[in-house]
Amino acid sequence: MSVRRIVTVVEEIHTEGGRPLARPARIAVVAAVIDNPWAGQGFVEDLAPGIEAHASDLGALLAPAVLDALGEPAEAYGKAAIVGLDGEIEHGSALIHTLKFGDHFRKAADATTLLPAVEKRGPAGVVFDIPLKHITDATIRSHHQSFEVRVSDAPHPGEIVVALAAAAQGRPQQRLAPLTTEQ
Amino acid sequence: MQEGLKQTDESIGLRKLVLYRDAVLTEAGEAPARPVWRASVAAVVRNPWLGSGPATDLVPEQARIAPVLARLLTDRLIASLGGVDAIESFGKAAIVGTAGEIEHAGALIHTPYFGNLVREFLRGESIICFADTRAEAGESLIVPLWHKTQAATRSHYQTVSVRVSDGPRADEIVVVAAASTGPRPHPRIGDRRTDPAVTTETLEVVSS
Numbered sequence: 001m002s003v004r005r006i007v008t009v010v011e012e013i014h015t016e017g018g019r020p021l022a023r024p025a026r027i028a029v030v031a032a033v034i035d036n037p038w039a040g041q042g043f044v045e046d047l048a049p050g051i052e053a054h055a056s057d058l059g060a061l062l063a064p065a066v067l068d069a070l071g072e073p074a075e076a077y078g079k080a081a082i083v084g085l086d087g088e089i090e091h092g093s094a095l096i097h098t099l100k101f102g103d104h105f106r107k108a109a110d111a112t113t114l115l116p117a118v119e120k121r122g123p124a125g126v127v128f129d130i131p132l133k134h135i136t137d138a139t140i141r142s143h144h145q146s147f148e149v150r151v152s153d154a155p156h157p158g159e160i161v162v163a164l165a166a167a168a169q170g171r172p173q174q175r176l177a178p179l180t181t182e183q
Numbered sequence: 184m185q186e187g188l189k190q191t192d193e194s195i196g197l198r199k200l201v202l203y204r205d206a207v208l209t210e211a212g213e214a215p216a217r218p219v220w221r222a223s224v225a226a227v228v229r230n231p232w233l234g235s236g237p238a239t240d241l242v243p244e245q246a247r248i249a250p251v252l253a254r255l256l257t258d259r260l261i262a263s264l265g266g267v268d269a270i271e272s273f274g275k276a277a278i279v280g281t282a283g284e285i286e287h288a289g290a291l292i293h294t295p296y297f298g299n300l301v302r303e304f305l306r307g308e309s310i311i312c313f314a315d316t317r318a319e320a321g322e323s324l325i326v327p328l329w330h331k332t333q334a335a336t337r338s339h340y341q342t343v344s345v346r347v348s349d350g351p352r353a354d355e356i357v358v359v360a361a362a363s364t365g366p367r368p369h370p371r372i373g374d375r376r377t378d379p380a381v382t383t384e385t386l387e388v389v390s391s
Contacts, residue, residue, distance in 0.1 A: 003208045006208065007205050011200070123334070
């Protein structure tokens, strides 16, 4: 796997809605900019060999890095694959929609739920939003949130940006009634 | 400590901090001679001068706010780049929201209350290069960096892109400190010591 860059973003919200938070709300993202394994090969029918070759390595690279960047236990998480303009969105999906990728994060974070995802094709510097949900119960409404990311100069047409996101809490100032109260 | 942090937040009107760190593993298909990290830390703060006119003296507020920002931003930079000794180049920036003056951005970064302290905390000697602008939330700003003790070191001329997705609001200012742990990935454009003398008389491609 050829990795060109690793980008880390950590956001720490101290005030929301004009009110200070009891403790700063942290979200971290780590993104790897890699060569699209299927670039220049025309339509590749069977993506399995490429998935086998790269998905687990990517998960092993990103999962500990994003938890390290967060610096606190993760309570919500999500993932992203942003494909450069010459690739198929299917290429990005191939790398992240496999247990070989996500299990690294689940294991490292003691998580059980599926990772919500964004898959998108775009030019270098495209803005994307990573959805995050609770790591053990995807119905916990307080933890539904998304995080906006832009990696300058990536993905190039033959590249893919693969990212993991982790939040140490739900939304800042979250105060919606839980799902269970509506049932 | 949490209490101290809260007091700091309120005294400088801090809404959020955004850390961005970039490691180049390969460039043009080859690994750099040594891995280099570039990072920026942006603080989104309330513009303390909102609604005041050009006659307003900016010193009292800049003397109160800028030193706190210098400490906060450099602490985060140092932590994210592996220690102050790892930092080789630096830069700074400010983006003022649309209800403010560009002078308000300058007030928080272009005076000794910020610049001298950033230089001291990052153990530099050079003047700190910068970018500033007025912009809507989410606009990118390219922040220049150069060597922290030898500003003319050409290998260390580089930039880092900074962006806060929802800042600055019209009544806010984004203040940035940035640094890197080394040069560009494959620096090879020489230096002042190796440059030939170039004038219109030595060149044939342009007429003197």
